[in-house]
Amino acid sequence: MTTSNSDPELRFQHTMWASMLAPEHMQKVRDEVTERFVPAGAFVCRKGDPVDHWMGVIDGFLKMSSISPEGKTVTFSCMLAGGWFGEGSLLKTEPRRYDVVALRDTRVAFMPRTTFNYLLDHSIPFNRFLLHQLNARLGLFISLVEYDRMLDPDTRVARCLAAMFHPYLNPASSMQLQISQEEIGYISSVSRQRANQALQLLEKKQLLRVDYGGITILNLDGLRSFPQETER
Template identity: 85%
Template sequence: MPGKAQETSDPKERFSKTMWASMLAPEHLQRVEAEVIERFVPAGGYACRKGDSVDHWMGVVDGFLKMSSISPEGKTITFSCMLAGGWFGEGSLLKTECRKYDVVALRDTRVAYMPRSTFTWLLDNSIPFNRFLLQQLNERLGLFISLVEYDRMLDTDTRVARCIASMFNPYLNPGGGMQLQISQEEIGYISSVSRQRANQALQLLEKKKLLSLDYGGITILDLAGLRSFPAEDSDAISK
């Protein structure tokens, strides 16, 4: 379970990198600020677990989360990663079902939890919030369709490129710039490859001038190039 609820010095900080909060009417945002709680999840800890009842909509205040599941064969399958400003779990809330995945902190992370009652109240009272959710659900559907393609049809280097690019979706991860503090091991997690293989792919992408490798992270030089990086032109290292 995540750590105890914590208060920040300024509750508005929880929403500073969040796209949907800026769309709310002042009275709606005031209620949200009063009812959302924050918890600390240490690296390796669970923000939520597969099979849990879904009682909150969740967002990353600061840190890095991985949405994943374990197959019957014991293989970890990563669906998505969430950075600061990203919110998730709306589909399970809307369907009132148990959670279908684990959400694990890849580093120390502060997570915001919006109660189901607050989420439902926003749906009933805020047209901008509804519009945001429609767009977010559409973006997430597109991401998951792409992940199936990455896993089944693309070579490893292209999969790493596309998975990195997916972390810069303005709806799903709105809070980041072109610099990303992420380790090669974490890139391996989101791409379902080993750290060593992720390193080989990153070296290739740097050679192609799509990104640069920094100490403890990467800087994106050509986001469009990462999104369209083609397997057939990558002179990729074999799987």
């Protein structure tokens, strides 16, 4: 993981909360947030690490996961450009409870704990944003329990793809998503081959289109309610 020196303004171009801050608060953020480059396959942070920063994706793709005592990898979430994470651990002042790995070359913004706490103390819009984000993340994690325990692989792929389109968790996502079938397998906890089968089915149902190097979402509500939506 190396330090990068790109234009500070570009660090926040996809970040929802940045536009909500007062000018003097945003200037403090610009001055104190740093950036690091994380190559594909490298750890951004590991389970058990001390939590000293709030982190955001400038560009790239991260996976948040943990390994169970039985050796099973459980994927909690993925983060694209504009997504920020780690607020729960900062608020509770506890060690990191998950691993975050770069699935492709990624630039990550690091906001120090002191800056994060300053915004909590001085910015009502920032507090409102965090409430909405924490609520969205809670809903996502509850749904992941259902995905893992109750849903078949096709439905799991559909719902995990749909979860990537959330204004608070992944605000920069467009309907054209540059993602490989291997990456879809990672976030859905299925093999690449099984992810390919699921994508073929979802394409047949006209919920998405498989493109070269990615997918285009055609019916986001249909993905969220699959398979019920296709049975009507």
